Amino acid sequence: MLNNLTAHEAHSLLASKKISSVELTEAVFAQIEKTENKLKAYVTLTKDEALKRAKAADNNGNFTGLAGIPIAIKDNMCTKGILTTCSSKILANYLPPYDATIVEKLAAAGAAPIGKTNLDEFAMGSSTENSGFHTTHNPWDLNTVPGGSSGGSAAAVASGECILALGSDTGGSIRQPASFCGVVGLKPTYGRVSRYGLVAFASSLDQIGPLAKDVTDSAWLMNVLAGYDPKDSTSVDIPVPDYRMALVNDVKKFRIGLISDLMGKGTDEAVKAAIKDAARKLESLGAIVEEVSLPTFEYAVPTYYLIAPAEASSNLARFDGVKFGHRSSDAPDLLTMYYNTRREGFGAEVKRRIMLGTYALSAGYYDAYYLKALKVRTLIKQDFEKAFKHFDVLISPTAPSPAFKIGEKAADPLSMYLSDIATIPVNLAGLPAISLPCGFSGGLPIGLQIIGEAFAEEKLLQVAYTYEQNTEWHKRRPTL
Amino acid sequence: MKYETIIGLEIHAQLLTESKMFCACSTKFGAKPNTNICPVCTGQPGVLPVMNQKAIELAIKTALALNCKIEKSSVFARKNYFYPDLPKDFQISQYELPLATLGHLDIVVEGKKKRIGITRVHLEEDAGKLVHKGAARIMGATESLVDYNRTGVPLMEIVSEPDLRSPAEAKAFMETLQHLLQFIGVCDAKMEEGSLRCDANISLRPAGEQKFGTKTEVKNMNSFKAVFKALKAEEKRHEEVLSEGGKINQETRFFDDITEQTIGMRSKEYAHDYRYFPEPDLVPIEPSADWLAKIKNTSGELPEAKRDRFLNEYKLPEADAEVLLATPALTAYFEECLKLYDHPKTIANWLMGDLTAYLKTNNLAIEQINLTPAQLVEMLQMIDKGTISGKLAKTILVEALKSGKTIKDIVAEQGLTQISDEGEIKNIIDEVIEKNPKQVGEFRSGKDAVVMFLVGQVMKLSKGRAKPDAVQKLLRQKLGQ
Ligand SMILES: [Zn+2]
Numbered sequence: 023m024l025n026n027l028t029a030h031e032a033h034s035l036l037a038s039k040k041i042s043s044v045e046l047t048e049a050v051f052a053q054i055e056k057t058e059n060k061l062k063a064y065v066t067l068t069k070d071e072a073l074k075r076a077k078a079a080d081n082n083g084n085f086t087g088l089a090g091i092p093i094a095i096k097d098n099m100c101t102k103g104i105l106t107t108c109s110s111k112i113l114a115n116y117l118p119p120y121d122a123t124i125v126e127k128l129a130a131a132g133a134a135p136i137g138k139t140n141l142d143e144f145a146m147g148s149s150t151e152n153s154g155f156h157t158t159h160n161p162w163d164l165n166t167v168p169g170g171s172s173g174g175s176a177a178a179v180a181s182g183e184c185i186l187a188l189g190s191d192t193g194g195s196i197r198q199p200a201s202f203c204g205v206v207g208l209k210p211t212y213g214r215v216s217r218y219g220l221v222a223f224a225s226s227l228d229q230i231g232p233l234a235k236d237v238t239d240s241a242w243l244m245n246v247l248a249g250y251d252p253k254d255s256t257s258v259d260i261p262v263p264d265y266r267m268a269l270v271n272d273v274k275k276f277r278i279g280l281i282s283d284l285m286g287k288g289t290d291e292a293v294k295a296a297i298k299d300a301a302r303k304l305e306s307l308g309a310i311v312e313e314v315s316l317p318t319f320e321y322a323v324p325t326y327y328l329i330a331p332a333e334a335s336s337n338l339a340r341f342d343g344v345k346f347g348h349r350s351s352d353a354p355d356l357l358t359m360y361y362n363t364r365r366e367g368f369g370a371e372v373k374r375r376i377m378l379g380t381y382a383l384s385a386g387y388y389d390a391y392y393l394k395a396l397k398v399r400t401l402i403k404q405d406f407e408k409a410f411k412h413f414d415v416l417i418s419p420t421a422p423s424p425a426f427k428i429g430e431k432a433a434d435p436l437s438m439y440l441s442d443i444a445t446i447p448v449n450l451a452g453l454p455a456i457s458l459p460c461g462f463s464g465g466l467p468i469g470l471q472i473i474g475e476a477f478a479e480e481k482l483l484q485v486a487y488t489y490e491q492n493t494e495w496h497k498r499r500p501t502l
Numbered sequence: 503m504k505y506e507t508i509i510g511l512e513i514h515a516q517l518l519t520e521s522k523m524f525c526a527c528s529t530k531f532g533a534k535p536n537t538n539i540c541p542v543c544t545g546q547p548g549v550l551p552v553m554n555q556k557a558i559e560l561a562i563k564t565a566l567a568l569n570c571k572i573e574k575s576s577v578f579a580r581k582n583y584f585y586p587d588l589p590k591d592f593q594i595s596q597y598e599l600p601l602a603t604l605g606h607l608d609i610v611v612e613g614k615k616k617r618i619g620i621t622r623v624h625l626e627e628d629a630g631k632l633v634h635k636g637a638a639r640i641m642g643a644t645e646s647l648v649d650y651n652r653t654g655v656p657l658m659e660i661v662s663e664p665d666l667r668s669p670a671e672a673k674a675f676m677e678t679l680q681h682l683l684q685f686i687g688v689c690d691a692k693m694e695e696g697s698l699r700c701d702a703n704i705s706l707r708p709a710g711e712q713k714f715g716t717k718t719e720v721k722n723m724n725s726f727k728a729v730f731k732a733l734k735a736e737e738k739r740h741e742e743v744l745s746e747g748g749k750i751n752q753e754t755r756f757f758d759d760i761t762e763q764t765i766g767m768r769s770k771e772y773a774h775d776y777r778y779f780p781e782p783d784l785v786p787i788e789p790s791a792d793w794l795a796k797i798k799n800t801s802g803e804l805p806e807a808k809r810d811r812f813l814n815e816y817k818l819p820e821a822d823a824e825v826l827l828a829t830p831a832l833t834a835y836f837e838e839c840l841k842l843y844d845h846p847k848t849i850a851n852w853l854m855g856d857l858t859a860y861l862k863t864n865n866l867a868i869e870q871i872n873l874t875p876a877q878l879v880e881m882l883q884m885i886d887k888g889t890i891s892g893k894l895a896k897t898i899l900v901e902a903l904k905s906g907k908t909i910k911d912i913v914a915e916q917g918l919t920q921i922s923d924e925g926e927i928k929n930i931i932d933e934v935i936e937k938n939p940k941q942v943g944e945f946r947s948g949k950d951a952v953v954m955f956l957v958g959q960v961m962k963l964s965k966g967r968a969k970p971d972a973v974q975k976l977l978r979q980k981l982g983q
Binding site: 254356383 | 541544545546547548549550551552553580582584586589590591592640641646648775777778779782783784785
């Protein structure tokens with residue numbers, strides 16, 4: 023089945039003309055035909071566009087990199103003339119007048135965009151249950167969530183409904199769904215990938231990255247995504263390495279810190295066992311693994327839930343019914359138009375975070391909440407810096423548990439927020455991290471998170487690649 | 503009781519950049535609505551701002567001219583409020599950490615120099631323009647349209663200390679600032695066109711009191727005159743309320759151009775919590791020492807320094823300096839001439855006299871004329887050499903301004919050069935003697951003054967091209983004296 027190939031495998035077949043990009047793309051759409059009604063990974067499919075690009079790649083015949091590879095794009099990245107909804111009713115009809123920088127880069131690389139994947143509305147959530155349209159199902163167990171917010175992309179990769187996918191990660195939105203769906207998810211260093219065209223949730227935390235079937239594909243996609251963009255002032259102008267060169271099967275003498283703070287009572291026993299096994303595996307491959315404590319971690323979730331909603335409350339102000347997207351038909355005057363448009367257009371979680379953020383920035387509360395949160399953020403960064411004086415990379419569970427049941431946490435936002443406890447500190451510090459499969463519990467995948475210093479994606483990739491080469495977890499595929 | 507008036511000003515100046523503050527759209531005024539727009543300045547989802555370096559440069563140039571301290575690191579902030587002319591529903595501005603602080607500007611009121619403190623200079627983006635149908639404002643309108651052409655145009659905010667003590671001082675401050683902004687070329691600074699706007703904070707306190715009284719903010723003053731009138735009216739209102747033992751409410755008031763009174767807004771309407779926080783999509787402005795030095799070097803001389811130079815070095819009368827410094831274009835014209843011709847007073851006389859008169863009659867600005875400084879100087883040099891007379895030059899100048907022809911061409915075409923050939927003059931003299939036997943007789947009989955009449959006749963016949971002193975000399979020779 024061609025759709026289950028990795029990108030690098032498909033590339034070899036394309037380059038040697040054993041298959042065509044059209045065949046590959048058709049195989050992906052055949053799988054979508056077969057399983058999408060169960061998974062609901064996509065919001066919009068762009069079959070015509072994908073086949074057009076596939077044909078162009080075949081005609082060109084020069085298959086380098088991701089040329090001719092079908093790729094899914096999370097629906098919070100702007101695609102010119104193609105619906106970009108953020109899985110929100112308020113943007114249900116929004117056709118962007120421009121392409122995100124990464125969408126331009128994919129086009130330049132010759133990839134075939136097959137559709138826009140489902141997410142928690144405006145990337146706010148950890149299960150895709152907050153999508154304004156539908157919940158995506160985990161291909162390993164349709165009664166469980168795929169994680170979020172990039173749940174659509176993770177489910178599509180895991181089920182072979184695409185070869186590769188793009189996700190965005192503000193507090194774990196690439197890594198946690200990767201963990202839940204048994205795929206590889208990489209959140210790059212803040213500033214490594216352009217955010218231009220990514221509909222902002224929390225500007226100082228958002229970062230686009232790959233969701234892939236293995237570590238090699240992640241490196242390939244990073245080669246396309248990474249780089250300075252003059253349209254994004256927060257992107258960093260430093261040279262981009264060839265990430266494929268980091269795919270070296272060797273961790274000898276690597277100093278690896280196992281974050282003890284994430285191995286306590288909040289984490290499932292099965293998850294802890296899988297992570298300990300992974301640590302032993304790395305040791306057996308020549309790495310030096312030691313436990314390390316980052317005491318500020320316990321403040322990361324509350325800090326995040328002040329900073330991210332504060333930025334979101336401002337970022338989401340523009341959805342006001344004036345210029346684009348939904349406008350309430352019940353609008354006798356301006357103020358009522360604002361109220362009704364936003365009341366009708368936004369879901370409960372988005373409203374909750376807008377209110378949280380508005381409150382945190384309000385006169386009289388700013389110092390106690392937002393400013394305090396910024397200070398704690400600095401402390402968390404310092405904790406990481408201290409740890410990286412002794413370690414090349416840090417490891418931890420990606421999530422405290424495997425995928426949970428649909429509806430299980432929907433009524434309890436706090437327990438939902440805690441499912442990102444291991445991933446959030448990484449965003450606050452702007453660091454790169456990768457999640458890859460390291461075990462199973464009750465038929466559901468478990469993810470290992472590897473965290474690196476800023477712009478040390480290559481180290482992450484090397485450790486992840488070595489682990490992957492010496493284990494079999496990534497070869498398992500769900501049966502649907 | 504006698505009261506002291508305290509005024510502080512908040513000025514917004516549109517910067518003269520080609521493109522907007524955070525995108526590449528044109529800032530050109532007067533384009534068709536919503537044609538100078540792009541995804542960034544219409545606040546499409548996913549877009550990001552990118553700083554316009556030129557705008558930062560112009561603001562720094564201004565801050566330096568206002569003797570400000572340029573901050574090592576300044577930060578953009580979001581000012582959050584909902585309004586249809588603000589596509590993102592927040593304005594990118596500066597709040598806690600502005601571009602520059604602690605400057606001053608000297609003004610002259612009734613012949614006395616006074617130093618006014620500048621609290622801060624910062625950068626921000628302009629909002630769009632709303633047009634309403636059925637009502638003057640959006641509340642009650644049946645239809646409202648928005649033009650985003652102006653959205654994102656770079657604005658510089660200049661805030662003064664509450665150092666102004668009268669409406670006249672406030673007006674003088676605005677005039678001096680306008681002159682400065684135009685002079686250093688950062689802003690058109692036309693209040694009537696909105697490229698320079700001003701809000702004022704005013705309060706009164708009993709004379710001798712140290713504590714400030716309650717202030718009101720006055721908006722909607724669209725000319726220097728309006729600034730003066732609005733503050734006069736508001737000053738009077740404060741005084742009346744206070745002297746009757748009343749209390750001033752802290753509020754925003756609009757100046758009504760027609761009634762010349764200020765009108766209070768319901769304070770609720772303007773009670774915003776802007777929820778400022780640092781703009782996460784931009785990095786701090788951290789001007790390097792090199793860049794600052796470069797801006798300083800290219801800034802040129804400020805009006806005050808020029809004035810000193812005109813008075814002391816060129817020995818120009820104060821009135822002349824005043825006129826020559828009135829507009830940057832005139833000053834530049836004068837200085838161009840001076841580079842080619844080292845007689846400041848002569849140039850000044852021509853610029854202030856004939857040239858200004860011509861501009862006035864024809865309602866022109868000096869930028870609109872074809873006559874270059876080099877040509878004007880050429881004409882002045884022709885006078886010095888005696889090629890043309892000063893009186894003729896006046897006619898030639900007007901002709902050059904009207905036709906756009908060069909001075910040389912006009913002189914050549916009309917045969918206006920002075921006659922230096924003695925023979926030609928002698929012929930004319932013969933003709934005059936023949937035609938005026940009576941006057942010739944009188945002269946010969948001792949009435950010396952009649953010679954001037956005869957010189958006049960020669961000049962007339964030569965169409966002014968003869969040199970009067972040469973004519974007189976030859977006449978006397980001819981008549982045997
Ligand atoms: Zn624009």
